[in-house]
Amino acid sequence: MPACPALFIAAPASGQGKTTVTAALARHHARLGRRVRVFKTGPDFLDPMILERASGAPVYTLHLTMVGRDACQRLLADAAAQADLILIEGVMGLFDGTPSSADLAAAFGVPVLAVIAAHGMAQTFGALAFGLANFRPGLPFFGVLANRVASERHGVMLAEAAALAPHAPAWLGGLPARADIALPSRHLGLVHAGEVDDLDLRLDRAADALADTALQALPPAVAFDAARSAPVPRWLAGRTIAVARDAAFCFVYPANLDLLRAMGAALRFFAPLDDEPIPADADALYLPGGYPELHAERLAGARRTADAVRAHAGAGRPIVAECGGMLYLLDRLGVMNQQAREAALPRTTDDARAEPLAFHAMLGVLPGEARMQARLSRLAMQVLDTAHGPLMGHTFHYSSMQTAMAPVAQARHATTAAAGEAVYRAGNTVATYMHAYWPSNPRATAAMFVGEPF
Structure with a gap:
């Protein structure tokens, strides 16, 4: 049963900065010489292009219905046998959809990092963090990260708010609100990775911003059962x-x-x-x-x-x-x-x-x-x-x-x-x-x- 440090990056909604945080983590650990494998939850073509650039490895899709549980298990087990870190970016909000990101994280026991865009809020951050961590009993939860933090004082207020509730999730820090980190988007989602001229600079800046958070170290290891699969017949041989x-x-x-x-x-x-x-x-x-x-x-x-x-x-x-x-x-x-x-x-x-x-x-x-x-x-x-x-x-x-x-x-x-x-x-x-x-x-x-x- 291969095991590998793994983290599931989720959020309360779309537009919170999941891809930026996932890419920052991938680039940070890749720069340290670690083999990083990133997966994307659900159908998406644009986020994986960014994440592939950040990690240096192809990004595969995980989805309990479209891909299937057994196939997801095989992909994760194969990655765990080769990588030093597995990152899974969620889709929409943590509990949105059938199946949801939470369903996928729970199915394979991957701890959840919740990214919350904190601009325009203070104490309410604590309520959101508490709700995400406790809405579904038994969901493995790693902690919360504030994104788009306006100032050092704002970050202190958010950290204090996150600790207010009983059974509060771990506060992992915050990323500043910086235009030179944000990833541009258009009607189908993020802009194609090849169209962002300074993409590597943005990824490096985002990785650098993790220095003031608790996310520099590897997360806990997760064991993934290796699912067997039959060879696919060579129906297209010679074509x-x-x-x-x-x-x-x-x-x-x-x-x-x-x-x-x-x-x-x-x-x-x-x-x-x-x-x-x-x-x-x-x-x-x-x-x-x-x-x-x-x-x-x-x-x-x-x-x-x-x-x-x-x-x-x-x-x-x-x-x-x-x-x-x-x-x-x-x-x-x-x-x-x-x-x-x-x-x-x-x-x-x-x-x-x-x-x-x-x-x-x-x-x-x-x-x-x-x-x-x-x-x-x-x-x-x-x-x-x-x-x-x-x-x-x-x-x-x-x-x-x-x-x-x-x-x-x-x-x-x-x-x-x-x-x-x-x-x-x-x-x-x-x-x-x-x-x-x-x-x-x-x-x-x-x-x-x-x-x-x-």
């Missing part, structure tokens, strides 16, 4: 899969690529933004999600890539396109002016007050168009029932799509069973807004990449 990878197509689970390799596929990467063609030996093509709306004009001018994708589709070779990858295959994409300037979309602005759309020609492999909008279109865990069993995933997008295509399948909400995202098929091209977690159903995944019914 080459081209994978679009650049700032426009960057939403990829590392576990998905691991699965393709485990099933025997050779992966070849290319960058549509650099007008690179698909590798000539590609048997199949994967177009992941990302930010095509921020690069629509450049994508429209990438003629060599466009011709190669059209030729690939015309030859009947499989294409799997998710979310932004699907938008790239449509006739055109409508982009708001502020998106073209790579600015953040407002979260609450009515669509009627949004700026006029500028349309850019996409590939025309699939009929229809997509329009970016100010409001979130859908955010949910998804399940797609296939001929090979359920395929898990999620959806999160700010666009709407109009198409004459009829869906060949429809996902459903993972907990309510409400209607979810449509799945389209044209020849051997499979397209959907759903971001699938392929290890949840390797057989269905393989079927899509060889052009079989799924």
Whole structure:
């Protein structure tokens, strides 16, 4: 049973600074020469990019439903056997969602560090800290950290407040409110790691700020049972899969690529933004999600890539396109002016007050168009029932799509069973807004990449 120091970084809500604190811890310990493995709770592509930069190692997803308890256990046990520290960043508030971050921490006995953004509060900090630590009896709790502390005096007030209640959680210190530590964000979350020019400086500053906290030392060790798994059949042996990878197509689970390799596929990467063609030996093509709306004009001018994708589709070779990858295959994409300037979309602005759309020609492999909008279109865990069993995933997008295509399948909400995202098929091209977690159903995944019914 491998054991490793481990800590679960949670908060009372989104926007408290979980990623900043997790990245600071990862960078701090990595600078000391420790092998740090970071995991992210739930579906997310942007936070893991920051955390990978901070730790120097790929960041994998943990989620009791989407990934599955046994698979989470295997990932943690494998990490514990190799690493000096495991960090798990939570999602939303500690007790939000089904399953929640608290469910995941409790399932594997990982102690919780609660990060509370303390700007604009004093004694109430103690009430929040007490509530997080005691709301769920039996939840392993490590302590609380104040984020965005305004001054030394403010920090003293917060520490005193945290100690007021009986059974108060341990006070671990505070991080100052500093713009040069904060991580910038836009409509889908944090800004892509590659777009933050001074990211390493920000991470180093955040790590330095831990000097005045009790988080410099390693947390307690946690033992993780090693779960056995059967080898995956090599359904894709001898096949080459081209994978679009650049700032426009960057939403990829590392576990998905691991699965393709485990099933025997050779992966070849290319960058549509650099007008690179698909590798000539590609048997199949994967177009992941990302930010095509921020690069629509450049994508429209990438003629060599466009011709190669059209030729690939015309030859009947499989294409799997998710979310932004699907938008790239449509006739055109409508982009708001502020998106073209790579600015953040407002979260609450009515669509009627949004700026006029500028349309850019996409590939025309699939009929229809997509329009970016100010409001979130859908955010949910998804399940797609296939001929090979359920395929898990999620959806999160700010666009709407109009198409004459009829869906060949429809996902459903993972907990309510409400209607979810449509799945389209044209020849051997499979397209959907759903971001699938392929290890949840390797057989269905393989079927899509060889052009079989799924």
